[in-house]
Amino acid sequence: MNDVVIIGSGMAGLTAAIYLTRSGVVPVVICGDTPGGQLMQTDNVENYPGFASINGAELMIKTMNQAEKLGAKMIYETVTQIQSAGNGFEIDVTSGDQLRAKTILIATGATHKRLGCKGEAEFTNKGVSWCATCDGALSKGKPIAVIGGGNTAVMEALFLSNIASKVYLIHRRDTLRADEIMQRRILAKSNVECVWNATVDEIIGDTNVTAIKLNSGKIIDVVAVFIAIGVTPATDFVENLVSLDKDGYIASNETKTSVPGIFVAGDVENCLTKQAVYAAGRGCLAAQQIERYLGIR
Ligand SMILES: Cc1cc2nc3c(=O)[nH]c(=O)nc-3n(C[C@H](O)[C@H](O)[C@H](O)COP(=O)(O)OP(=O)(O)OC[C@H]3O[C@@H](n4cnc5c(N)ncnc54)[C@H](O)[C@@H]3O)c2cc1C
Numbered sequence: 001m002n003d004v005v006i007i008g009s010g011m012a013g014l015t016a017a018i019y020l021t022r023s024g025v026v027p028v029v030i031c032g033d034t035p036g037g038q039l040m041q042t043d044n045v046e047n048y049p050g051f052a053s054i055n056g057a058e059l060m061i062k063t064m065n066q067a068e069k070l071g072a073k074m075i076y077e078t079v080t081q082i083q084s085a086g087n088g089f090e091i092d093v094t095s096g097d098q099l100r101a102k103t104i105l106i107a108t109g110a111t112h113k114r115l116g117c118k119g120e121a122e123f124t125n126k127g128v129s130w131c132a133t134c135d136g137a138l139s140k141g142k143p144i145a146v147i148g149g150g151n152t153a154v155m156e157a158l159f160l161s162n163i164a165s166k167v168y169l170i171h172r173r174d175t176l177r178a179d180e181i182m183q184r185r186i187l188a189k190s191n192v193e194c195v196w197n198a199t200v201d202e203i204i205g206d207t208n209v210t211a212i213k214l215n216s217g218k219i220i221d222v223v224a225v226f227i228a229i230g231v232t233p234a235t236d237f238v239e240n241l242v243s244l245d246k247d248g249y250i251a252s253n254e255t256k257t258s259v260p261g262i263f264v265a266g267d268v269e270n271c272l273t274k275q276a277v278y279a280a281g282r283g284c285l286a287a288q289q290i291e292r293y294l295g296i297r
Contacts, residue, residue, distance in 0.1 A: 005101040010037020012266025013107035015283030021070035036060030108234035110267040119203030127209025132156040144224040153228035154178035255286040
């Protein structure tokens with residue numbers, strides 16, 4: 001019986017592992033198919049305190065090494081299901097093995113939906129982004145496009161309108177889905193142009209993005225494309241056990257889920273911001289909640 005099994009090895013899971021090891025607990029971290037999590041995909045992180053600029057994979061490898069050096073055990077498997085069993089839980093992984101734990105931390109993150117158009121993969125990190133907070137500053141004074149029509153897309157467009165020279169908000173319908181107050185704010189911005197009934201057929205570029213081609217054939221010159229068409233939290237293995245909120249995230253109260261003994265941290269929670277430093281903070285809080293639950297704090 002393990003005291004703690006952490007599911008996910010992104011910033012939330014690894015930070016929890018660091019805190020738990022330093023409290024004398026030996027956590028088992030099940031890494032999933034992306035050891036290191038989402039930040040492994042990005043070349044340059046400029047908003048993680050302590051590093052003016054660092055490659056995302058380098059930051060996560062450092063964090064994994066730190067957790068391992070302190071005593072966390074890494075398992076390179078993916079969890080398929082968890083169930084309650086006696087005073088704890090059973091955790092099934094892809095190889096067919098089963099782990100047992102008194103407590104579980106779910107830190108499985110989320111995946112941003114892709115457009116699936118030509119050029120999207122090729123220009124990822126070269127102008128194509130899913131995070132205005134992370135990459136907006138790189139487009140200072142230049143034209144950019146935001147794709148989507150919900151609250152997230154409008155929030156991203158509002159934020160970027162203070163940085164970019166012009167924001168094209170590309171939406172497949174003729175009205176925005178965002179809340180009315182958000183719609184009013186974005187429509188009042190003089191440097192935002194809504195392009196209605198439009199989808200992106202192709203993202204064009206050389207070394208970086210230079211333009212997008214719409215379904216109408218129209219080409220718009222932009223230096224960056226911010227995609228905000230939705231996020232899928234990684235909850236499939238736990239959907240029948242813990243409560244999810246209306247958006248499909250794991251419902252949490254200070255990192256506690258609906259099931260005593262199961263905790264949650266990071267992008268798989270419905271948080272207002274999806275940032276590495278915030279995921280780290282939630283991982284820290286979850287670790288301390290687990291220590292209280294185990295009676296060692
Ligand atoms: C391209 C890109 C660039 C970004 N740039 C920045 C930036 O510059 N600054 C910033 O602060 N934030 C940035 N972010 C956001 C940041 O990466 C996330 O907020 C952060 O990674 C969230 O951490 P997390 O631990 O909650 O989840 P994740 O990083 O998503 O990690 C989830 C982990 O869970 C594992 N997992 C999933 N399902 C299972 C399963 N069934 N069993 C076992 N393991 C599982 C995965 O393998 C992974 O290890 C960026 C995100 C992306 C996609």
